[in-house]
Amino acid sequence: MRSRIRFVVAATVAVGATLASPPSVSSHPHGSDKTVAGVEFLGEVVVPTGELFDDTEVGGLSSITYDARRGVYYTLSDDQGNRSTGDPVRYYTVDIDLADGTLDDGDLEFVDVTQLFEKRKRPFAPGGLDPEGFALGRGGQLFMSSEGNTLADPIIDPFIRRYNRRGRPTADLPIPEHYHPNGVDRGVRFNLAFESLNVTPNRRSLVTAAEGALFQDGPASTFENGSLARILEYDLRWRWPIAEYVYEVGPWAEPSSIFGVNGIVEVLPIDNNGTMLVMERSFSVGGVLGGGTGNVVVINEISTAGATDVLDVDALYEDGAPIPVTPVSSREVFAFDDLGIPIDNIEGMTFGPTLPDGRRTLVIVSDNNFNAAQFTQFIVLALDIERIERTR
Incomplete structure (x- = not known):
């Protein structure tokens, strides 16, 4: 099925001057931009909660990244190492066969699991992080983001850390001061930090985003109001933040008297000039959208x-x-409700291989929260991405 494309242009919060990034770094060189012109659903595979691989429970898959050189995917488990199973903080290597242009049962296989360490060979302390984002950079370098925990005592700060494929840390990226939480009125809110992580096509920049507004950036989203989230960009050569932009998160898609949330769960650049896909996920306890799950997920194309x-x-x-x-x-390019299937807690997306007709595959994964009432879901879309020239 082909999805209809709907356009939503974000309104200006207010008119003001632009604050320039450091003059020594050009984050968006002149050149052609890209845009999504069409979307097609290629299939779905569901992994039941409780399935085991190499004595670990497959679940909590909060992010995914594609290694084109090896033809495999790496998907991060949102396991804080404090579950009764004793499973470590880890990522899985997954083989996904899209050779026939569809995703069906039998096309997906878990082939390896790798533990991620806090320092050299020292494991993370149980509950010492909240692993969320995962991205592949140059030379096999992997980057992981953690939301931290503002409810812990002492507070656990969010972080972005570089790893090798053996799960050993090699560097930390500096986090701007305004993200550091005090748990009251500054920094990231609980569970609304660095859910997303991806690199630009040239692998020179890394992007992430706060899922929702920092304390000092206004209210979190509700059914009545949206929220202002920050999208943060790093230069990977210097491992330094170089730019940051505001994204307007919408209100919850459905009301709930128990719990609701809406925010950025993934950011994926489609060119090197500031055009990105932003996955926005709303969840409302008791909601009937998302095929009855309460998960309402859309993909928007944005430009900085x-x-x-x-x-x-x-x-x-x-x-x-x-x-x-x-x-x-911002404009909406895809709504998962259009598929007419149950949608779980979708959190990760990455570009996969290019199809013979030139379209780019988009591989998506859900975090089942290790909950028996949920499921791990892989979805593949085909994107028709066109090149456009803009006068700068």
């Missing part, structure tokens, strides 16, 4: 062109109102 760089801005709210900034422009 003309958006305010807020890297040096400590707070997006002053005196109870947003400051003058221009957010990224």
